[in-house]
Amino acid sequence: MTNTIPTRFTLMVTKSPFDARNAHSALSFCAAAIEQGHSITQVFFYQKGVHNASSLLQPNADELDVYSKWCDLAKKHAINLNVCVTAASRRGVVDAQLAPEPNYANLVWPFTQVGLTAYFEALNNNSVNIQL
């Protein structure tokens, strides 16, 4: 690979794991981008994409564990995993504050609840948006 100018990417994930391959594609994209010296400013989960953030996901043992992959990615490369709070609470993905009881929360670090405006703020930051 020749030298490339580093680009800042923002990803918007809009489909749920298992039902669609979009999350797999997003994960591969992040890995490839980082390997080539680019950076990921945030991954934003919107629409059905918020299901990626549920800590209760239980894929079969021989299937890709999307949730763990997101957590690994976030911890290894300090990437913000931002979840649209309105889209998530509508779909029952809630943090300790929104859950009826704190221990019902299925949205935990490294995922964070934010507003849609946070996503657009990151876009303003000269990053290239990838929606999938």
Place this chain on the structure above:
Amino acid sequence: MNTFSIIVNGVEIETDKEGYLRKSEQWNNEVAQHIAYLENIEMTGERWQIVHFVRDFYTTYDTSPAMRALVKALQRTHGPDKGNSRYLYRLFPKGPAKIPTKLAGLPKPAKCL
């Protein structure tokens, strides 16, 4: 789980935990008066005007007006004297769009907006 209510004239009216009505069609002026009492707000003519305006906005657009939209809509109908955020802050210091929305019996505006 998660049920709260107020009682106005002997009628039980369901709200969310912050006091916003669950069913906006249960609203009337007496309900607004009751919410105002709970919020420690005295309902003057100016405040009623905004509450009814917010209610009309919702009927027209199926959307609770956030601050910017409320100011713009007020400007169009009532001119710059009332269509500005300072006027709304003076009437509803605790939330110039949120409080009239609540008094008008409407759902809380979406969190991320």
Place this chain on the structure above:
Amino acid sequence: MSDLPVLQNPYIVIQTTQAPYSTSDATDSLEAALAATNIGMQVVYIFVGDGVYQLLKAQQSTLISHKSIYKKLSALPMFDVELIFAQTSALTTYHISLNDISFAVSPISDAQLVQICAKATQVLVF
């Protein structure tokens, strides 16, 4: 077809491409537009393909216990979304007229759609 307005400031495009009620896309694209203008971004909102069905004024969404997408859309100008377009080819295909719509929507050709998107800082499609 009139000339396109000259868009001088940076803007993002939001394309809404789905019918109003079968999925949540119409609502989600609308909420994205409101959030973007909330931080002062200029938004160009475009109805593309099946998205033009959202512009049918006579939709009676209360029959399916849903708020009206049409009514919500008509609030866009109140949220500072003033540049609203609809793809002419889709309007023709589905026999939808812009005449009785209560907010300003301008028809654009497919070529104009491409031009608008080409100059945008970002394009989101729902």
